[in-house]
Amino acid sequence: MSEQVLKVENVTMQFGGVVAVDNLNLEIDRGEIVALIGPNGAGKTTAFNVVTGVYQPTNGAVWFQGEKIIENHPQGKMKALYKGEHAGEYTHALAPTPDRITRMGMARTFQNIRLWKSQTVFDNVLTAMHCRTTGNLFTATFRLNRKEEAQQRRRVEELLEEVGLTDLRNERADALPYGKQRRLEIARALATDPKLLLLDEPAAGMNPQETDELTAFIGEIRGKFGLTVFLIEHHMDLVMDISDRIYVLDFGRLIAEGTPAEIQNNQRVIDAYLGVAEDA
Amino acid sequence: MQELFPYLLNGVSVGGQYALIAIGYTLVYGILRLINFAHGDVFMVAGLVMVYATTAMPMYLALPLVIAATVVLGFVIERAAYKPLRTAPRMSLMISAIGVSYLIQNLAFYITGGVPQPVTTPIPWISDDILVLGASTKRVTIVTPILTIALVVLLVYLIQKTKIGMAMRAAARDFETAQLMGVKINSVISMTFVIGSFLAAVGALLYFTNYPSVAITSGAMPGLKAFVAAVFGGIGSIPGAVVGAFVIGLCEEVIKGLGYTTFSDAFTFALLIVVLCVKPTGLFGEKVTDKV
């Protein structure tokens, strides 16, 4: 049996009266590429934000590499709303900040690119390695960690080579074209040394050729870095090409899961995307 | 209690004056999300103009002049120092406000020669000494809270019922959308500064009647305290600012009455920090959610 990397268990995320994610369950095994798709506003990014610790779920738990990292099971009058075997159980809510989750080995990119714009390409990647430095403030300030620093710089060179940005290393991040910025974001995420990489619409705004390149690139890095990839995407070509499995969300609810072939022929998915008459 | 009564009386009066300044902060913050550091100095300028005008001309000319001059000053500050930075980061706007404050104080220093200007011709009637329940005070102490409440009621009416008031509310809720919907944002903002300055001028007339002189730094402390009052009441909320101002005025005077004058200012800021940490939206503030 292959090892489980991520498990999302009965996760519900509610904002006021809006239920953005409704009782989501999913599992991802080591080495898989899994896609999360669904129409706009289906709650995909919200699901990402819960998994990465940006939001604390109103109910549910998240497991990462066999360890429970996030948990919240409200009780009292809210209890009735929530599902799962632990519903209503009084638990100590587990809510690590996003940075801790990243240090556990989960890195992400953003739908609306969030690079450190005024810094160079090189520095963007180098900065992301900060969370892996072993030195403290003193050794870092007085350059007693030269070895580590040199190592990190070499690693940045490698990563830039990998994503094909070596020539642009001294450019400002916001001076790059869109597709390159997305690649830089991936390089930056890889710099944190993740086991699981979450990509939020990595191909958004890319032309077909760039998308093809990206598809190949994602497959490539999975092998090279021993990654598990979880991605949100609208480009169906890309999704169908590289995903091992696909989860489909609609109005916060999981409506289908399966291999690309299964999803392509799933009536509920087709309805969700194309719309269906109310009385049908 | 008997000893504290004059302090309580004074507290209500000072509170009213803070309230008049605090509204200026709260209105501007509501729309521009800017702490207008120069507002306290506008208040000080109003005091200076009062000193000069009341000695140079009859009262019925001097008082309108004070108000008009202050309103023009507020308007000009917005146009010259804040409007060019409409699209700049908020930090630049705040720095500009600090710069304006610095400029006004230095200009005032140049004009006054750095000497506190004595209030020689106090405004008649409100400066008369009266007895309230056995405590001797000036009539302004009684007039201030009444006038403050009256002005606040008028202002709330203006904001709730008139077209410009509606535009102000729209701009405060969502600046960009209001602009897209055809609200003339620049005139709304100007109007905000005009109202704020008008109230600050009235506040200055009342405040400096109780003081022997106006110095160039006279505006800084009342300004900061009024801002704290606005935060305490929930920034953006007019009733909040008024309640906050009265609370701060009263507490401050009571602390003085108990003999801890050194800490009357510090108390205000301690209150601020506590409020910010416990309930950053203040007493009546709306909840602000940050979107990730």
Next chain:
Amino acid sequence: MTRDRKKTIFLAAVLLVILAAGVAVDLALPSYHIAVKVIKKATVYALVAVSMNLLNGFTGLFSLGQAGFMLLGAVAYGVLTIPVADRLSVYQYFDGGLIQFSLPELLGGGTVGTTVGMLLALAVGGILSALVAWLIGLPVLRLRSDYLAIATLGFAEILRAFFQWNALGPITNASNLLRGYPDFQHVTSYFLLAGVLIAVIVLLINSTYGRAFKAIRDDEVAAEAMGINLAKHKRMAFIISSFFAGVGGGMLAMYNGTISSASFKSSMTYEILLIVVIGGIGSISGSVIASFLYIFSSEWLLRGLDSGSFLGINAPGLFKNGFRMAVFSVIIMLIVLFFRRGIMGDKELPDLLGRRPKRRRKEAADK
């Protein structure tokens, strides 16, 4: 790499020239000369401005508590270095005060003992500031930008009230002056001390922690997603900045000769903030240059504007007391409004070297 080396050489040369200038001033001018005074003050301001830039420019935390931390450092310095024999006259309202020792004397006096004692007192001031920063950082740093500004400003005011409190008089001398403590005679000593401290800040900013600070400034959400602990790093920046502000406060006390708690007002913080803005938010060399420009012009070069004649123009009616600062603040407003990047933007002095080859390369490419 060669360009980096060139930059290093350039920087070293500039620093050497500055140091040489300091030595020259010490040799040529008596210590009461206005140039000496102005240079000392500017050096202290440079340190304080850089410490503020670390927080406001590099970490993106808009804090206005600088004067409070400086006050802490200043009072600590005074209290720890006033000679025991003078304490009765300084603390005349408090029977000579509670503290009956002085670090320079404890260390045996003499040149070495005094110097070490003074440095130690400065360090204590810095550490006290850092401690207080740690304490107030816990609640305050969670606040959003402008609330943080007003909370730190308010905190500085609280600190000022505290130091003026009579009950603490036996230690702080309440609202009376602290005086009679030792000072460094030479400009060079100021240069060396401030220079070393600023160098430490530069090293920090260029280290992995400095990069984390800049990441927080540029995009907090991204920084957090990349594993940077926001609370920890913000507090770190706040504490470090306060430490240097504390030491700077001690040096300012040294320069002034007396310490009065009442003078550490919010206007002092504003002044330092404006220096940072003039120099360029996010540029260390900018802050240093701006400090010197600011102090030189306000304390010395523009003096004529206050005393009747300036650049040969005689107009006592116009050029009277206060005109200098009025003109000065107009200039500052113009910078704030129209030259928002300041003198250096976010560039450093050695970066100016790198600019030329780049342009040349571009021209070559165009051909």
